[in-house]
Amino acid sequence: MTRVDAKGTVEQAAERLRACRHVVALTGAGLSAESGIPTYRGSGGIWTKWGEPTIDGWELFNSDPGRWWEEAIDRQTLMSDFAQAIDRAEPNPGHLAMAELERMGRLHHVITQNIDDLHRRAGSRAVTEIHGNRHLVRCMSCGRRDRQDAIFLERLPPLCQECGGILKNDTVMFGEPIPADVLDECHRQANLADAFLVVGTSAVVYPAAEFPAMAKRRGAALLELNPEPTPLSRLADVVVRAPAGESLPRLAALLGTA
Ligand SMILES: [Zn+2]
Known part of the structure; x- marks a missing residue:
C-alpha cells in the first residue's frame, strides 16, 4: 500500500x-x-565507493579528443561496476x-x-x-546524435557523418x-x-x-x-x-x- x-x-x-x-x-x-x-551519492553510491569522477573531464576531452576516445575504448574492456549495473537494469x-x-x-x-x-x-x-x-554519441559541431554502436572507430576521434565534426559521447561531462x-x-x-x-x-x-x-x-x-x-x-x-x-x-x- x-x-x-x-x-x-x-x-x-x-x-x-x-x-x-x-x-x-x-x-x-x-x-x-x-x-x-546505484545512485551517485549516499551509502552504496558509486561515487562514495569509487570517488567522484575527475572534475576536469570536459577539459581533458577538449585538449585531446583522439586520446580520450582511445582511453574510453580501453575502459570499455574493463567495464566498470556502474556500466555493468546499467546494462543489467x-x-x-x-x-x-x-x-x-x-x-x-x-x-x-x-x-x-x-x-x-x-x-x-x-x-x-x-x-x-x-x-x-x-548509448549515444553527439557531434560537437552540429549536435547530431547517433547510436554509439553505429559509428566507425577506425580513426580517432570519430567524426560526424553529416558535417565532419568531432564526436563525443552524449553523456554530459563535469564542466561541459x-x-x-x-x-x-x-x-x-x-x-x-x-x-x-x-x-x-x-x-x-x-x-x-x-x-x-x-x-x-x-x-x-x-x-x-x-x-x-x-x-x-x-x-x-x-x-x-x-x-x-x-x-x-x-x-x-x-x-x-x-
Ligand atoms: Zn555534425
Whole structure:
C-alpha cells in the first residue's frame, strides 16, 4: 500500500492532475535506483565507493579528443561496476507507469537526469535527457546524435557523418555545458507545464532543479513523488512519500478510470 503523508496521497495527486493539460515530469537517480542502478551519492553510491569522477573531464576531452576516445575504448574492456549495473537494469513499474501515462495523454514530457535509457526502453517517447544518454554519441559541431554502436572507430576521434565534426559521447561531462538544444527544450516544457511532477530526485543539481521551480512560479501545480524530503518539498502542492514504483502505477490506475 502507498504510504500516506501529512501533505498528500496519490489520490490527491491524481485529483490535481485530472484537469491539467500539459504535465511534465523531472526524474532522477531515485527512479533508476529501483531498477538496481546505484545512485551517485549516499551509502552504496558509486561515487562514495569509487570517488567522484575527475572534475576536469570536459577539459581533458577538449585538449585531446583522439586520446580520450582511445582511453574510453580501453575502459570499455574493463567495464566498470556502474556500466555493468546499467546494462543489467530493466525499466521498473515506475518507468512503465510513466510510459502508460504518456499513452493515456496524462503525461506530456519527461525531463530526466538519468543517462540509462530506461524511460525510452519502457516506451516513453517525449523524453529529454538533460545529462545525455550513455548509448549515444553527439557531434560537437552540429549536435547530431547517433547510436554509439553505429559509428566507425577506425580513426580517432570519430567524426560526424553529416558535417565532419568531432564526436563525443552524449553523456554530459563535469564542466561541459548542457547542450543548447536540450536546455531550450527544458525551458519550453517548463513554460508549457500546468503541472510538474518531480520523481526520485533530490532536486539539487542545476540546471535540472530549476525547471520545476520555474513552472511553479508561473502557477503550475508542483507534485513531488519521493520517499525523502527535498529542497522542493516545501514548494510542492502535493507530496507523496513513497517509492515511485508504488506511487506511479497507482497514479496511472487512478487516472485511467476517467
Ligand atoms: Zn555534425
